[in-house]
Amino acid sequence: MALSGVEIFKLLPKTNCKKCGHPTCLAFAMKLAQRQASLDACPDVSEEAKKVLGEASAPPIRPVSFGVGSMSVKMGEETVLFRHEKKFVNPCAVAVEVKDTMEDGEIQEIADGVMHSEIDRVGQKLRIDAILINNASNDSARFEKAVKAVMAEAPDVALILATHNPSAAEAAVKLVADKKPILYGADDSNAEAMASIAKTHKVPLGVSAKGLDALSALTEKMKALGVEDLVIDSGARSAREILEANTLVRRAAIRKNFKSLGYPVITFAQRDDHMLEALVATLGIAKYSSIVVVSSIEKWKNVALFTLRQNIYTDPQVPMQVEQKIYKIGEPAADSPFMITTNFSLTYFIVSGEVENSKVPCRLAVMDSEGLSVLTAWAAGKFTASKIAQFIQESGIENEIKKKELIIPGYVAILSGAIEDKLPGWKVTVGPREANGIPAFLKSR
Amino acid sequence: MAFVAPKETYPGKVFQVGIGTEKQAVFGGENVLTFHSFEGNAPNRPLVAYEIQDIPPDDWSETVRKVYEGVSGDPVTWAKYCQDTLKARAIALRLLGTHPDRENRSAEDATKTVKEVLSAIQVPLIVLGSNHVEKDSSVLVAVAEAAKDRNCIIGKAQEANYKTIAAAAMANNHKLIAMSELDINLSKQLNILVTQMGFDKERLITDPMCSALGYGLEYTYSVMERIRLAALTQNDATMQPPMLGDVGMYVWKVKETQALEADLPHWGSLEERGIAWETVTAGALMMAGAEFLIMRHPKAVEAVERFVDELM
Ligand code: B12
Ligand code: SF4
Numbered sequence: 001m002a003l004s005g006v007e008i009f010k011l012l013p014k015t016n017c018k019k020c021g022h023p024t025c026l027a028f029a030m031k032l033a034q035r036q037a038s039l040d041a042c043p044d045v046s047e048e049a050k051k052v053l054g055e056a057s058a059p060p061i062r063p064v065s066f067g068v069g070s071m072s073v074k075m076g077e078e079t080v081l082f083r084h085e086k087k088f089v090n091p092c093a094v095a096v097e098v099k100d101t102m103e104d105g106e107i108q109e110i111a112d113g114v115m116h117s118e119i120d121r122v123g124q125k126l127r128i129d130a131i132l133i134n135n136a137s138n139d140s141a142r143f144e145k146a147v148k149a150v151m152a153e154a155p156d157v158a159l160i161l162a163t164h165n166p167s168a169a170e171a172a173v174k175l176v177a178d179k180k181p182i183l184y185g186a187d188d189s190n191a192e193a194m195a196s197i198a199k200t201h202k203v204p205l206g207v208s209a210k211g212l213d214a215l216s217a218l219t220e221k222m223k224a225l226g227v228e229d230l231v232i233d234s235g236a237r238s239a240r241e242i243l244e245a246n247t248l249v250r251r252a253a254i255r256k257n258f259k260s261l262g263y264p265v266i267t268f269a270q271r272d273d274h275m276l277e278a279l280v281a282t283l284g285i286a287k288y289s290s291i292v293v294v295s296s297i298e299k300w301k302n303v304a305l306f307t308l309r310q311n312i313y314t315d316p317q318v319p320m321q322v323e324q325k326i327y328k329i330g331e332p333a334a335d336s337p338f339m340i341t342t343n344f345s346l347t348y349f350i351v352s353g354e355v356e357n358s359k360v361p362c363r364l365a366v367m368d369s370e371g372l373s374v375l376t377a378w379a380a381g382k383f384t385a386s387k388i389a390q391f392i393q394e395s396g397i398e399n400e401i402k403k404k405e406l407i408i409p410g411y412v413a414i415l416s417g418a419i420e421d422k423l424p425g426w427k428v429t430v431g432p433r434e435a436n437g438i439p440a441f442l443k444s445r
Numbered sequence: 446m447a448f449v450a451p452k453e454t455y456p457g458k459v460f461q462v463g464i465g466t467e468k469q470a471v472f473g474g475e476n477v478l479t480f481h482s483f484e485g486n487a488p489n490r491p492l493v494a495y496e497i498q499d500i501p502p503d504d505w506s507e508t509v510r511k512v513y514e515g516v517s518g519d520p521v522t523w524a525k526y527c528q529d530t531l532k533a534r535a536i537a538l539r540l541l542g543t544h545p546d547r548e549n550r551s552a553e554d555a556t557k558t559v560k561e562v563l564s565a566i567q568v569p570l571i572v573l574g575s576n577h578v579e580k581d582s583s584v585l586v587a588v589a590e591a592a593k594d595r596n597c598i599i600g601k602a603q604e605a606n607y608k609t610i611a612a613a614a615m616a617n618n619h620k621l622i623a624m625s626e627l628d629i630n631l632s633k634q635l636n637i638l639v640t641q642m643g644f645d646k647e648r649l650i651t652d653p654m655c656s657a658l659g660y661g662l663e664y665t666y667s668v669m670e671r672i673r674l675a676a677l678t679q680n681d682a683t684m685q686p687p688m689l690g691d692v693g694m695y696v697w698k699v700k701e702t703q704a705l706e707a708d709l710p711h712w713g714s715l716e717e718r719g720i721a722w723e724t725v726t727a728g729a730l731m732m733a734g735a736e737f738l739i740m741r742h743p744k745a746v747e748a749v750e751r752f753v754d755e756l757m
Contacts, residue, residue, distance in 0.1 A: 082674070084667040119711050121659070216448040239755035244483040251451040260448065274717075275724050275748035280755075282728040286666075299713025303701065304721040307659040308729055314663055346660060353700055436698075 003056045005033040011049035012042065019043055060253045061262045063090075064204050064229045066130070066182045067158025073129050075231070075264035075290035081250055087315040092284060093129035093291045094305055095160055097270060099136040100146035107146055111153035113297050119306065122320055122345040126306035132184070132293050133172070135163030143168045147175050160184050160206065160266075160291070166193035177201040182231055184208075184266065188218060195225040206266055208233035212248060216260035223260075230263045231291065239280055242267055246288040264290030271295070278304060285309050319371035320345035326395055327352065330361030337362045337442060338397070339407040339431065340388060342369035342377045350435045358439035363401070367391045374409045385418030392423060407431045452484040453477070457680035459673075459736065460647045461489065462687055464620055465569025466596050470535050472736045473687035478673060479734050480756045490753050491731055493738045493746050494535035494571050495527040496693045499550065499558045500542035506697045508719040509741045524562045531746070537571035537739045538562055539694075543584045544575035552587035559588045563595055571598040571739070573622075582609045589613035598622060600689075601652055604635055611639045614648075622689055624652035627664050629671050629684075636683040649686040650737060657695040658726040665690070666733040673734035690730035693741035696723045724748045 009029035020041040022028040031037035032053070039045060039053055061076040077089045096114060098107045111131060118127040131150055135143040143163060150159070159181035161172045173183055184206025186194035191207075198205040205227050209215040215234050222230055236245040246265055252258035267289035269280035277294055278301050284292035285308050294301070314320055321343050329352055341351050343366050355362050367388065369377035377383035392398075392406065404426045408415060410433030419428045432441050454476075461474030472492040477485035499520050502510055510517070516526040520538060527533040540555045542548040559572055572588050574581030581601075586609055589599050600622025602610040607623065614621040623639050625631035632653050640646045653668045669688055676684040696702060702719035704712065712718055723745035727738050731749070740746050 082667075082670050083663070084671055212450065213448050239752060240480065240482070240757070243480055243756065247481065248450050248452070248483075251453075252448070256449075256451055258448070258451075273748070273751065275721065275744065276751050276755075278721055278725055279728040279748060279752040282725050283732060283752075286729055286732040298717065299711060300715075300718035300721050301713075303712050303718060304658065304725045307701075308662070308725055311659065311663040311666070312729075316663070316667060350660075350700075 003033065003053070005030040008032050008053065011045075011052060013044045013046075015044065017044070055259075056257075058259075059262075060257055061250075061264065062228070062230070064231060064264050066160070066180050066204050068178070068180050069156060071129075071156045071158050072180070073158050073291075078250070078288075079254065081254060083312060084316050087317070088313045090290065091309050091313040092289050093158075094281070094302075094309070095130035095132045095291055095293045096128055096297045097132045097134055097293050097295055098146065098150065099134045100139070100142045101136045102146070104145070104149045107149040108153045110297065111150045111157070114157055115154045117297055117299075117302055119303060121303075121307060121310060122349050123322055124310060126302075126310065128297055128302065130158040130160055130291070132160040132162055135161075135165060135168050135172070135185075138163075138165055138168070140165070140168040140171045143172050144175060147172050151176065160293075162206070164190060166190050166197065169194060170197050173197055173201045173203060177203060180204075182206050184231065184233075186218075186222070188214070191218065191221055192225065195222055195227045198227050198229075199225075204229040204231060206231040206233060208235060210235045212245060212252075212261065216258070219260045219263065231266050232261065232263045233266050233268070237268060239283055242280070242283055242289075243287055246284070250288040266291040266293065268293045274298065274301060277301075281305050282308060286312055321368075321371035322348045322366055324366055324368040324391075326397055327364045327366060328361075329355045329364055330359070332361040332363050334400070334402040336360070336401075337407055337445065338365070338401055338403075338405060339363070340365040340367060340392075341409060342367060342372060342374050342383055344369065344371050344373045344377070347373050351438070354435040354438040355442070358442040360439075360442040362442070363397070365392070365395065365397070375411050378412050378415075383412065385415050385422055388415070388419055389422035392426075403427075405429055409433070410437075454485060455677035455680075457677045457685060459676055459687055460649075460685050462620055462648070462650065464535065464571075464596050464598055465567075466594075467567040468569070469596075470569045475736075476677070478677065479731060479736070482757070487757075489736075490757060491736045491738060492535055493727075493740055493749055494537040494569075495531060495533040495743075495746065496537045496539060496739050496741050497523045497527060498542070499538065499540050499555065500548055505741070506702050506719060508702065508716050509693075509697055512743060520558050521561050521565045524566050528566045528568050531743050533568060533746075535569045535571060536562070536566060537573060539573040539575070540584055540588070541575050543580055544577050545580055546577075547575065552584045555584045556587050556591040560591050563592060563597075569597065570595065571600070571622075573600050573739075576601070578603060578605045582606045585610045586613040589617045589619055592619065593617040596620070598650060600624065600650070602635075602639065604631070604638075607635065607639055608642065611642055611644050615642070615644050620648045620650060622650045622652050623686075624654060627654045627656070627661075627668055629653070629668050629675070632668070632672065633681075633683045636686065640683070646682055646686065650689050651684075651686045652689040652691060655689075655691045655695045655726075655730070657692075657699045658722055658729065659701065660695070660699050662726060662729060666729060669730060669733035669735060687736035688734055689737045689739070690727060690735040691739045692723060692727045692730065693739055696726050697741055720744045720748075728752060 234245040253262040267284040271277035458476040475487040601624040
């Protein structure tokens with residue numbers, strides 16, 4: 001729980017010396033409480049106060065990252081339980097498991113699949129974020145071999161090295177310490193040894209225990225041993241256990257500021273049945289996992305899970321938008337159809353998809369409407385005749401096309417007369433209401 | 446610091462709704478967020494109903510259409526197939542053929558179909574209109590009467606036509622779906638209007654309007670979560686009816702369930718992609734609080750049922 005302004009004030013020097021740029025210590029305390037100022041601004045604050053305030057102002061779920069460069073994965077830092085309250089911060093990573101008991105060829109195939117898993121959706125690039133290498137053999141040499149096989153195929157991918165065996169852990173982490181992998185597999189039986197490996201190689205540590213009591217005791221032990229970048233696993237494996245553990249962990253961290261569980265959660269969703277696995281991963285993505293581990297990376301499953309993650313992690317206040325401009329679809333000639341729509345990502349991608357389907361080259365003008373759909377933008381006064389006319393005039397399109405004809409969405413047919421009034425020389429044609437009517441409409445012209 | 450599990454109890458509770466006569470189906474009734482049986486009561490599984498139509502599903506996506514090849518030409522055969530072969534726990538008959546832009550079937554035709562289906566099945570029936578505001582008023586009124594005392598769900602009543610449909614559902618002892626457009630306040634307002642007519646609030650089902658994965662799912666998801674939280678934390682009776690996710694209809698028209706793998710190789714197998722789209726949409730809405738789902742593909746329904754097995 002964050003401290004109130006008055007609680008913070010009690011910890012300040014109370015000299016009102018103004019060096020922080022605020023008239024009084026109390027004013028500064030209020031700003032701190034609202035997270036609009038940083039404690040560093042006060043030069044006279046005591047060490048004791050720094051410690052207390054530092055702990056209280058740390059995010060309830062510790063930020064932890066793994067992997068490096070453009071493939072690094074950020075986790076934690078969440079501040080709410082429900083997405084309508086505030087945007088969820090760091091999207092749940094999807095990791096695929098390979099076992100060191102697999103043949104090299106199979107491992108390489110999966111690693112290659114991960115490298116080629118990227119898809120583009122509503123303008124975002126989405127992909128499998130990490131590979132978890134499981135030391136199923138419990139043998140150090142095999143574990144090392146599997147790590148090498150993955151690195152040969154996917155040198156930049158973020159890794160999770162999963163083993164309960166400290167000597168296997170040491171051998172594998174040493175190979176790839178510069179890639180900042182997660183070392184997963186610390187538990188009560190190997191805590192000291194695993195903590196020391198994580199500390200030596202400066203990698204985050206995945207800890208597992210049976211149940212949340214034991215888990216919080218274990219994270220405290222790790223903290224005492226000097227390892228704080230943790231990823232936690234309560235041992236929950238069935239959907240019911242995962243929902244319970246994830247909910248309680250998130251609530252404890254956010255509502256009670258319970259630091260011992262304020263870490264990113266790893267969820268093991270692997271199932272023989274791939275549709276069921278997709279559902280367990282759905283549960284993890286919707287309900288508070290920072291990593292879900294799956295057993296395979298069929299493309300169809302990836303698209304579904306990536307899309308879900310995108311939906312759950314979009315900002316509830318700011319819809320996804322595309323850039324305002326005139327997009328060319330196919331290779332439009334000077335007399336190709338010219339249409340207009342709004343810049344809500346979903347609207348743009350549906351409409352442009354249907355125009356592509358029609359195979360008729362077109363120009364599609366996308367007008368900034370603050371990310372609202374056609375009807376919503378119209379109702380909100382952001383997709384009006386005068387705004388459309390102004391946009392068309394300023395776009396310079398008149399020099400590019402031969403026929404001054406503008407096709408508008410069927411739902412805003414009511415605008416056609418007013419647009420013609422404001423755009424002298426233009427003809428406005430009302431298109432179909434639903435985008436799926438666009439191919440037939442374009443072909444019949 | 447010792448860990449104390451931050452469990453929550455709430456003043457409110459979701460109404461439990463039972464439908465059907467011969468074989469009943471019961472859903473809702475929880476006093477916690479869905480599947481939170483670790484902190485309260487979540488006595489019933491969500492109900493998944495198989496969707497069928499009064500006309501052949503010619504415009505359904507190939508993946509799901511071929512499952513019903515040979516049975517979908519006739520609603521009675523189709524309904525029996527769902528009940529007997531697929532072990533459907535309930536069947537949702539959509540009277541799409543009554544839409545003026547479709548076959549424009551009359552209320553009498555619809556009545557006949559409903560009677561035939563009812564006499565062929567034992568599991569509960571949900572009867573849905575074609576989502577044409579005026580036509581639904583007349584069709585659903587006739588149908589509600591024809592199904593009198595069979596404890597069906599009739600829907601959907603919307604702001605523009607709720608009066609006639611709610612009155613018919615009330616007079617003939619049915620449950621009623623009230624649908625509004627993705628807005629918690631509109632949903633609340635419609636439930637108030639319906640109950641002000643004397644309709645029992647415990648016989649309502651709220652449809653906050655579905656959307657498919659990737660096509661506005663986040664809106665439905667958040668409206669559902671907010672409705673459920675209002676029901677539980679504020680004990681707001683107008684938010685306590687179980688919620689419907691009309692999943693199949695929204696999912697099987699989006700591009701991801703249609704586009705050929707040959708055209709979009711990075712999207713993978715069309716068959717599994719379509720099924721996964723329906724499965725994940727349903728799964729996400731269950732996480733948000735839906736207690737009642739209408740779905741199309743048997744493999745998606747099976748996956749959801751197994752997921753529920755794991756969650757209960
Ligand atoms: C989700 C939603 C919202 C979201 C916003 C989502 C967003 N990013 O736009 C929120 C909750 C914020 C919202 C707010 C409001 N909304 Co609203 N909203 C909706 C809802 C449910 C879905 C809109 C949507 O996402 N559609 C999907 C997109 C893809 O559709 P689209 O952009 O229209 O594109 C389709 C077609 O138009 C066509 N198309 C698009 N471009 C083109 C171009 C050409 C050339 C062609 C041929 C076709 C074409 O293809 C697309 C697919 O078929 C609709 C109801 C509904 N079912 O439509 C109401 C609706 C649009 N909203 C409405 C209203 C009134 C509002 C508010 C003013 C008040 C309110 N009720 O909350 C506010 C205004 C917002 C503001 N900032 O002031 C009304 C509009 C009334 C009217 N008839 O004009 C609607 C219709 C609901 C209703 N019946 O009351 N809304
Ligand atoms: S600098 Fe520190 S002591 Fe001076 S007014 Fe600001 S808070 Fe108070």
